[in-house]
Amino acid sequence: MVSTNDLKNGMVLDLDGQLWSVIWFQHHKPGKGNTVVRTKLKHVLTGKVVDRTFNSDTKVDTAQVDRREFQYLYNDGESYVFMDTSTYDQINLAEDVVGDGKNYLLENANVTIAIHDGTPLYIDLPASVELVVTYTEPGLQGDRSTGGTKPATVETGLQIQVPLFITTGETVKVDTRDGSYLGRV
Structure with a gap:
């Protein structure tokens, strides 16, 4: 649990059982009333972006997302095979997890893979x-x-x-x- 006053860009929130990444946030103090926190949240799996406003000091659940460096090895026709650069373990990712990143993947390229509860969520490519x-x-x-x-x-x-x-x-x-x-x- 974290307060909405402590939100940061890139933080992953668990709202209503779904994972949302904070893209943008702003503390807003209207002329009357309490301070609110305006946010833009991106759904981790679908990529849908929504605007959401929270009251100041509201507690929200955070999700533990592990971002680790992997090296792309090859595509076996059904999945994309990556190797963890620190443990040398290999994982297979389905095409829907890789998404449009497949258009930029070359063998031996390094990428960051976000993992939540042992499930790969998405890959981050270099710019x-x-x-x-x-x-x-x-x-x-x-x-x-x-x-x-x-x-x-x-x-x-x-x-x-x-x-x-x-x-x-x-x-x-x-x-x-x-x-x-x-x-x-």
């Missing part, structure tokens, strides 16, 4: 990854009808928009939050 472009059309210098970008397929199978000067075989930096091109490596 950006470096991927090799496996196929892209040649860009024509005078072609500006698409705003100076063209589609490219990277080694994980993800298709992103890159500038016209990028060619097949180049390594590019990709933002893992939205799949956008960040630059050449």
Whole structure:
């Protein structure tokens, strides 16, 4: 149990038997009445974001979520296999737990996996990854009808928009939050 006055970003709360992560919070003192704590909470499993207001000093349950470093090993066709970097234990994660992270996973990449009561909840990827472009059309210098970008397929199978000067075989930096091109490596 923790007071709503002690909330911090990233803290995981157990509300009504469901796990919610605190994205944002603010203490608010209206002209009249008691102080309240406004929050934005993200459901850990579904990703749904809700606004919730608590009275000041309300007690809420916190969930113990263990975040540990894992190394991605391979995909066996049914699940993704990761190895704990400290104990060398391997775990298999279903595709729904990995989510869109599969588009950015390369063998031997390090990720953080959040675990609650022995159940993996989600994976946290680095902010950006470096991927090799496996196929892209040649860009024509005078072609500006698409705003100076063209589609490219990277080694994980993800298709992103890159500038016209990028060619097949180049390594590019990709933002893992939205799949956008960040630059050449």
